[in-house]
Amino acid sequence: MFIINYLNRQPLNIPGRKIHSNQNGVHENLSRILERNKHNKYLKPFARHTLEAFKKAEQIIGRENKPLILDSGCGVGESTLYFAKKYKHHFVLGIDKSFHRLNKNIYYKKSETDNYYLLRADLIDFWRLAALEKWNIDKHFVLYPNPWPLKKDLKKRFHAHPVFPDFIGLGAKIELRSNWPVYLQEFAFAYSFFSGRHFTVDTFIPKITITPFERKYVQSGQILYRLVIDNNKYASV
Numbered sequence: 537m538f539i540i541n542y543l544n545r546q547p548l549n550i551p552g553r554k555i556h557s558n559q560n561g562v563h564e565n566l567s568r569i570l571e572r573n574k575h576n577k578y579l580k581p582f583a584r585h586t587l588e589a590f591k592k593a594e595q596i597i598g599r600e601n602k603p604l605i606l607d608s609g610c611g612v613g614e615s616t617l618y619f620a621k622k623y624k625h626h627f628v629l630g631i632d633k634s635f636h637r638l639n640k641n642i643y644y645k646k647s648e649t650d651n652y653y654l655l656r657a658d659l660i661d662f663w664r665l666a667a668l669e670k671w672n673i674d675k676h677f678v679l680y681p682n683p684w685p686l687k688k689d690l691k692k693r694f695h696a697h698p699v700f701p702d703f704i705g706l707g708a709k710i711e712l713r714s715n716w717p718v719y720l721q722e723f724a725f726a727y728s729f730f731s732g733r734h735f736t737v738d739t740f741i742p743k744i745t746i747t748p749f750e751r752k753y754v755q756s757g758q759i760l761y762r763l764v765i766d767n768n769k770y771a772s773v
């Protein structure tokens with residue numbers, strides 16, 4: 537049983553509940569979409585708020601002058617703070633479009649570290665801008681992205697979006713986590729399509745949980761999946 541949000545007709549990804557989908561493996565249309573995205577550059581004008589957020593990020597990162605970690609779709613930013621503590625010599629940028637989630641962050645108020653920043657921006661534009669400016673990213677985390685598990689919503693998944701070649705062009709060591717293996721299998725498939733390199737999806741049991749979604753999935757006994765892409769810059773994208 538799953539709940540449909542009738543405003544946009546996608547099943548709500550309620551933390552703790554298992555994902556229900558009418559899709560079992562890589563979507564049959566994914567290759568066709570990737571082929572199209574390979575040849576058609578995404579040219580939609582940038583939203584002003586993300587241009588402003590990007591400018592702000594450039595100022596901060598320029599000032600810090602440290603190897604950069606992106607925590608894309610950071611939600612409340614718990615993982616951003618975790619990475620900042622773990623990678624003390626890096627600067628961690630947590631990005632999310634949800635003002636509500638970013639402002640729910642209760643962790644950083646007590647934080648003993650300042651090598652991170654939480655930024656409100658749309659990742660689709662942000663990744664494109666970062667690729668244009670040839671950002672040098674050391675690690676890139678995408679933890680529990682919205683899965684959009686209905687077949688008809690394929691194009692809403694990050695790897696099927698026309699921005700994906702820019703995402704790959706950012707380079708970095710990438711880590712994705714999800715409770716829906718199909719999302720990661722498709723992501724690996726799309727990555728192989730553009731790079732010719734193959735990656736596998738593994739199950740994992742976190743020693744400590746680093747995001748609210750991860751914690752809820754663990755507490756409800758769900759299996760978690762991880763895709764790690766150790767990526768040297770893929771020059772031709």
Ligand SMILES: C[S@@+](CC[C@H](N)C(=O)[O-])C[C@H]1O[C@@H](n2cnc3c(N)ncnc32)[C@H](O)[C@@H]1O
Nearest residue numbers: 609610611632633634658659679680747748749
């Ligand atoms: C399922 S939540 C996971 C949040 C967090 N990583 C966690 O594990 O608790 C997915 C997050 O991605 C954010 N998100 C989805 N699409 C986005 C986009 N285009 N730009 C920025 N944030 C986005 C949502 O606002 C949401 O906070």
